[in-house]
Amino acid sequence: MADVLTETVLPEDLKKFEQIYHGQLYKNDVTPKAQFDYAFCLVRSKYPADIQKGIALLEDLYRTNEEGQRDYLYYLAIGTARLKEYSKALGYVRSFLSIEPGNQQVMSLEQTIKKKMEKEGLMGMAVAGGVLVAVGAIVGVGMAISKSK
């Protein structure tokens, strides 16, 4: 019980769809559906390695299967956001919205990602980091000036 970025897949579900995918892989005949279903479970795992794998499967689908592009983009955004790769996640959100502007579900995901960034202080850190660089630059310039005197 949480939201789209924190709820996790049931281990038995992950296993079930993994078996279907591997069964097809063994026969060298993987359907986009089996690959998507497995990836859908992987990106909702609590283990980052699973999420990585899910993202790789979705990227592959995105390149090779024209039909489900919006599904792949959406879950690529979810997967990368769960790995805290927020700028990537927001990139997928923007790509989606450029194709389908005003999509409520995706706009709500964008809000959830931004809220999470805020909560983790990433917005703040970015600002603080910028200030530090600026202070460093001023000190550096000051030192250079004082040395040159």
Next chain:
Amino acid sequence: MSTGPYNYSYIFKYIIIGDMGVGKSCLLHQFTEKKFMADCPHTIGVEFGTRIIEVSGQKIKLQIWDTAGQERFRAVTRSYYRGAAGALMVYDITRRSTYNHLSSWLTDTRNLTNPSTVIFLIGNKCDLEGQRDVTYEEASKFAEENGLLFVEASAKTGDNVEEAFLETAKKIYQSIQDGRLDLNAAESGVQHKPSQPGRNNLSNDQQANKDNCAC
């Protein structure tokens, strides 16, 4: 952190299910935003919404999982049924096929939820009386035979939308009061937040942190 004391004492998990295009997301949107989404694209996987309501003086947070109706998502969205305290099963009164598929949705719900899960049948789009394809009486009889709550609603006008979500919560709350719903069971779909504002702040924060780590 923005987590102060909780301003609600329970969390209820809901799912919304039913055929593609019956208006599940529009019902959710009408309930959470009080607005009608005129042009509603197909949901991808699942969508999530929340709203805090009040039942018998208790604040309750509804966590609502709105599932995609497209057949290709059916296998993967089944996992969201688990631990739902309430299930809103939706059909479109202007499309008979969406009504005919209800028994299949009901079978899934019964198999994947627990006996105390409250199932509410919603006949959506009741503003389109002229295009009606399923009578009120027929659906009402189906609901009665299967022990479901039932209402005809319109996500467009907002008619009965609030009622459906609130009645479900009342029924769940009643089950808790009667002791029919075990709060300690992991699958009950209900979380109790026994916090009094201004007290137990420490334990609240710990609880909140626990929530954050997705365990």
